[in-house]
Amino acid sequence: xxxxxxxxxxxxxxxxxxxxxxxxxxxxxxxxxxxxxxxxxxxxxxxxxxxxxxxxxxxxxxxxxxxxxxxxxxxxxxxxxxxxxxxxxxxxxxxxxxxxxxxxxxxxxxxxxxxxxxxxxxxxxxxxxxxxxxxxxxxxxxxxxxxxxxxxxxxxxxxxxxxxxxxxxxxxxx
Ligand SMILES: Cc1cc2nc3c(=O)[nH]c(=O)nc-3n(C[C@H](O)[C@H](O)[C@H](O)COP(=O)(O)O)c2cc1C
Numbered sequence: 786x787x788x789x790x791x792x793x794x795x796x797x798x799x800x801x802x803x804x805x806x807x808x809x810x811x812x813x814x815x816x817x818x819x820x821x822x823x824x825x826x827x828x829x830x831x832x833x834x835x836x837x838x839x840x841x842x843x844x845x846x847x848x849x850x851x852x853x854x855x856x857x858x859x860x861x862x863x864x865x866x867x868x869x870x871x872x873x874x875x876x877x878x879x880x881x882x883x884x885x886x887x888x889x890x891x892x893x894x895x896x897x898x899x900x901x902x903x904x905x906x907x908x909x910x911x912x913x914x915x916x917x918x919x920x921x922x923x924x925x926x927x928x929x930x931x932x933x934x935x936x937x938x939x940x941x942x943x944x945x946x947x948x949x950x951x952x953x954x955x956x957x958x959x
Contacts (some may be wrong), residue, residue: 791895796942798903799853801934806858810900814933815861817896821888824881829869830889833862833919833927840918844930847914848907857905857932862915863890868924886928893931903936 815832823829835841836859844862845854854860865882873881894904907930915927952958 786899788895791898795894795898795904796940797905798932798934798936798938798940799905800937801853801857801903801932802937804858804935806902806933806935810897810902811859811861811933813900814893814896814902817892818863818889821885821892823888824870824873824877824885827869827872829866829882830886831864831866831925833864833921835860835862835919843918844910844915847918848910848930851907851909853905853932854907854930857934859933861893861931861933862919862927863893863929863931864921864925864927866925882926883928890929890931897933901935902933903938905932907932 811834815834818830818832819828821830835844838855841855841857841860844860845851848854863886865886867878867882870877870882870885890906894906897904908928910927910930912927915921915930919927921927
């Protein structure tokens, strides 16, 4: 599949078929994440793969009741290990960690799309609760939950026009 096709046609999927995701496909998706850019190649991003229905139920509650977390056969919790990125001081912890995780998430979502799977990026959750549920230590920050499964919907989405978001030479420069 062409990269451009995946970039343009991937959509956030919030309804999934009751069909398991093959372990090989999960591995391929995590492999795609592993090859994302990494600040200083320190590779601070870590992943927790969850299939257990009870755990997904708890994650759903911690995510303010976003129901499709329970429906998705797999959730991947994307975490940043701050011990690894703290080499870059506060900027590493505050900025690089989030940027690196985001790059990994996008790779995951595009790879999943290419494999015929749907994903949704979930950022709205109570971090403290997610930590407790998954036994995540203090130096590791859960930054995103990615739901994964065979799609049961084909959502559409819109984007702002390039002319409204791209400036030249200075902010708002034409
Ligand atoms: C940082 C971030 C956090 C997000 N958090 C949520 C979320 O908590 N729940 C949700 O349903 N979608 C969430 N999304 C998905 C966006 O709503 C979605 O990407 C956007 O509406 C554009 O739709 P598309 O992905 O289908 O193009 C999040 C996306 C990003 C990038």
